[in-house]
Amino acid sequence: MRTECDTCGERMSLWLDGRLDRAQIEQMEAHITVCPICRATFVAWRRADTGLTSAPTVSPSLGFVARFQTRLAARRRRRYVWAGLVTLAVASVGLWLAVVALMAVSGLAVWQDVSAGGLWGQMIDIFLALGETGVACVDLALLVTRALEHGIRHPAFVAYTLVTVGLLLAWARIVGGRVRVYSPMAVDVR
Amino acid sequence: MAVLVLPATSRGGGRNMVDEERNWIACALQGDDDAFGQLVEAYQRPVFNLCYRMLGSPTEAEDAAQETFIRAYTRLSSYDADRKFSSWLLAIASHYCIDQLRRRRFKLVSWDDLPPWSWLPDPAPQPEEVTLNREAKHQVRALLESLPPDYRAAMILRYWHELSYEEIARVLDTTVSAIKSRLFRARQMMAASAAQAEAMPVATAAAGVGGLEAVGEG
Numbered sequence A: 001m002r003t004e005c006d007t008c009g010e011r012m013s014l015w016l017d018g019r020l021d022r023a024q025i026e027q028m029e030a031h032i033t034v035c036p037i038c039r040a041t042f043v044a045w046r047r048a049d050t051g052l053t054s055a056p057t058v059s060p061s062l063g064f065v066a067r068f069q070t071r072l073a074a075r076r077r078r079r080y081v082w083a084g085l086v087t088l089a090v091a092s093v094g095l096w097l098a099v100v101a102l103m104a105v106s107g108l109a110v111w112q113d114v115s116a117g118g119l120w121g122q123m124i125d126i127f128l129a130l131g132e133t134g135v136a137c138v139d140l141a142l143l144v145t146r147a148l149e150h151g152i153r154h155p156a157f158v159a160y161t162l163v164t165v166g167l168l169l170a171w172a173r174i175v176g177g178r179v180r181v182y183s184p185m186a187v188d189v190r
Numbered sequence B: 001m002a003v004l005v006l007p008a009t010s011r012g013g014g015r016n017m018v019d020e021e022r023n024w025i026a027c028a029l030q031g032d033d034d035a036f037g038q039l040v041e042a043y044q045r046p047v048f049n050l051c052y053r054m055l056g057s058p059t060e061a062e063d064a065a066q067e068t069f070i071r072a073y074t075r076l077s078s079y080d081a082d083r084k085f086s087s088w089l090l091a092i093a094s095h096y097c098i099d100q101l102r103r104r105r106f107k108l109v110s111w112d113d114l115p116p117w118s119w120l121p122d123p124a125p126q127p128e129e130v131t132l133n134r135e136a137k138h139q140v141r142a143l144l145e146s147l148p149p150d151y152r153a154a155m156i157l158r159y160w161h162e163l164s165y166e167e168i169a170r171v172l173d174t175t176v177s178a179i180k181s182r183l184f185r186a187r188q189m190m191a192a193s194a195a196q197a198e199a200m201p202v203a204t205a206a207a208g209v210g211g212l213e214a215v216g217e218g
């Protein structure tokens, strides 16, 4: 429920803003003269109104436009730097995505081969071949050992061994002598 | 440079002022920074004043006013030519300051802690500025301080920028009836805070102004 005081309060505000017509002003004044509460409010509001009305428009200090232009230039520079950083980030992310995509594609191809059995089959073949080579190597070693075992008493083998040892000693004598000649220690000994 | 250009729109300006402003805006849109500089020159005062009255400190007001023009510069293409350029600028400034004030609530900065504002060099001091004493300045500050940001903006636009309810509503992005009730509520709040200040003996000196026996005078 709106009291006469509520209406009067709203009217006082409108009056201060110059938005009341003659009749409304008269009604407001009539209420203020009889109502001490609204009269007190009116005094307080007018006091504030006068305070605000008398306060001047304040200007910025000199050189505002120049400061604005400096700030604008700095802001622009910052924007360029940001744009550069963003470009760089996007480029590197793009690069990484490309690498990852490539890896994914080749990984997928390998996986398809693997799951199709083709690659596995080939790999198993390779391992089998390696295994066979190993077995062959062991066989070869056994064969050589057996041949030595059988041939050790044969005159041809003995002759061969003697010649080999002789040659080895001769070679050692020649090379060993040279080594001693070129050795700085050997110079002192001589 | 030496001539202080008054905003074309705030004083009713001449037709050629409006044309000149249109020309500046058109040139600025083409990338002419000097033309935008002319707009800054013309509107620095109302924008700075709004920021100063909103934030209460010249340092913060300078920053807010500069930011307002930076925003205006970057959003110039969205400016609607049917609208007053001054109103558009004041809208940007109001929203920026309201934002700052809402953020400041968490910072707990008191106006009294901020540096004194008397150092502010004014190229063309107003006669009122000279005659106003510190108490009156403090009183205005205290009155505005008692208001929440949106109410404060409405009050400032009404008192310093002489905008109509319709224009204030447009600047603050709201309805005329909302502005009507904001101004009404703002007056209640200001009166309440002034009464509270008077009730406290220490603060009386600051809040005191010559009583105005206005009642009954026709």
Ligand SMILES: [Zn+2]
Binding pocket: A004, A005, A008, A031, A035, A036, A037, A038
């Ligand atoms: Zn009443």
